[in-house]
Amino acid sequence: MTAKRIVIALAVACAAVGAYLILTRQQMPEEEKIRRGIEDAAAAFERGRVGSFMRIIADDYEDAYKVTRPMLVDMVREATLGGIANNTVTIEAMDIRLAGDTMANVELTVTWVRKNPQGVPIGEATGRITAVMRKGDKGWQVVSSDGYESLASAYGV
Numbered sequence: 001m002t003a004k005r006i007v008i009a010l011a012v013a014c015a016a017v018g019a020y021l022i023l024t025r026q027q028m029p030e031e032e033k034i035r036r037g038i039e040d041a042a043a044a045f046e047r048g049r050v051g052s053f054m055r056i057i058a059d060d061y062e063d064a065y066k067v068t069r070p071m072l073v074d075m076v077r078e079a080t081l082g083g084i085a086n087n088t089v090t091i092e093a094m095d096i097r098l099a100g101d102t103m104a105n106v107e108l109t110v111t112w113v114r115k116n117p118q119g120v121p122i123g124e125a126t127g128r129i130t131a132v133m134r135k136g137d138k139g140w141q142v143v144s145s146d147g148y149e150s151l152a153s154a155y156g157v
Helices: 002-027 030-046 050-054 069-079 149-155
Strands: 088-098 103-115 121-136 139-146
Touching (some): 030 103, 050 069
Antiparallel strands (some): 121 139
16 A cells, blocks of 8 residues: 555656646746747757757748758758767857747857767857747747858858
8 A cells, every 4th residue: 555655646746746847837938938949959959859959940931041841851950960960059149039929039149069970079150040930839930040051051051
């Protein structure tokens, strides 16, 4: 009986923590949700997790260069050496401006250190990225961006 009570107590505690986290996330300011989404995407890029990175990119993404989401997947895969590179992404600055309840403009200054599979740096670039984000069923996602070429062009991506 003691083991059963411990399991029940742990289950109740886990449920309480889960409910608290859900409520906290719902009450979080929209700017913080955007900030965390971008930071999560940067961390996914660093680890070479293309799919996790692409969660922040809307299905209908298209930028001024006519790059679409499928094209961006290929670019990110190339930049992360097929998902094996150990990149470092440092967000130097992030300015988030809400435009109503469902749109936001974000300006980032980002430093990207690209590394080979052995972790040796093979290039570095700092650039300013602007993103238009929309809040929808999948949360805040980027629908268009500009400036990433200042990072990617240094590596032929």
